[in-house]
Amino acid sequence: MTNEIKIRHYSQKTLKSYTNWVYKLKSYTRLQDPQALSTSDVKSFLTSLAVEKNMSASSQNLAFNALLFFFRHVLGQEFGPIDGVVRAKQKPYIPVVLTREEIDKVIQHLTSPFDLVVQLLYGCGLRLFECLGLRVNAFNFDFGVLTIHDGKGKKDRTVPLPHMLLPELNKQLEKVKALHAKDLEARYDGVFMFDNMENKYPNSPREFVWQWFFPATYLTHIPETGQRRRYHLHESQVQKAIRHAVQKAQIPKRVSSHTFRHSFASHLLQANYDIRTIQELLGHSDVRTTMIYTHTIKSQTQKEAKSPLDF
Incomplete structure (x- = not known):
């Protein structure tokens, strides 16, 4: 398996x-x-x-x-027909969405780097594992673009970087630079890499462009090899920080890291963005997945029918 x-x-x-x-x-x-x-x-x-x-x-x-x-x-066997199975009824799912004011309240109760993580989750519509898996080379500050590599289904996509986050993102980049220099001085073995990357490029784990944008506080010791590697911030730390911030902000909603992605999509839809554009930004394979967000906002359809020539 x-x-x-x-x-x-x-x-x-x-x-x-x-x-x-x-x-x-x-x-x-x-x-x-x-x-x-x-x-x-x-x-x-x-x-x-x-x-x-x-x-x-x-x-x-x-x-x-x-x-x-x-x-x-x-097993190398064909599954065969699976009819006759008693199935639980699929309930319609409507995601929890926060208002912009509620999102700002949550961020106010978060400390660094969790506040920046949440701002990227909402500002770019990222999944938590996509955000924590960002490396330095994912950010193109000159063009204001963020590239998400190996998203769900191993699909890459690009999203615009929020202009208001650029100063904070640059500050975080400087912190990563300082930590990287410290790690090199301590002769660490680099960051954890993916697939066969390290075999192809042995120096890549220690190169700056491959460093995590949200690195873990401590190095990870690998007993089998004796290596000391740097991992990214753990998702449980982010979820815990979000729970505490939501409690402090006294928001009566069930909020998780994914709620900010739901809010991103809903707010774009509310601003009359095209559903196909939102689908691309979210990285959904099927537009039907994106259509769930039409249930999270009030309908804004025109009551009076008009010809497109009269728009």
Whole structure:
């Protein structure tokens, strides 16, 4: 499973999630030999998730995708028809959205670098892992553009940098420069790299352009190799900081890091931006995913029908 997922360059989260569902199926079938598993075993397992475990439709779909991948790519078997499974009803999902005033209140209760992280989440519509995974070379200050490499589905995209953030972004860049110089002096082994990059370019982990824009406070020691590497800020730290800031701001909404991305899309839609433009900025493959944000704002359609020639 690990090899098949790594070959396709899926994320660590996907590996962890898919492996977890395979273990759950293994437990459900009482450690039965995987080669002896059939579609009926999976049907029974998925039905139990809805009937006995009362799991949501999204969890069932994730389980189905994980086991479909396991059968096809690990066991080398066709999954076969999966009809007749009791499924949880898919509920319409409307994301939580903050007003601009609420966002400003949250940011006021955040300290550095968490305030800048949240401003990028909202100002550029980033996912949390995209924001924390930014490296120095993602920022093009001359053209005011941010490039998100390896977004969800390993897709790259560009978004405009908010002009009001440029001074703060430059300050953060100077902090990264100072930390990088300190790390080089301490003869660290560089930042963690991706795929086969380090084998191709052995010096890349220590080059400035590949340093994390939001580096972790401490170096990570790797016992197997004895190396000391720099990782980026951990997502749990950001989520914790956001929770505390929301409490201090006394905002009666369930807010997570993703709420700022939802707010980004909703506010652009409210400003009459084209849905296709918003889709590109968010990096959605399907415009139907972006259409969910039409439910987060009031309708602003014209009551009186007019010809486009009269606009």
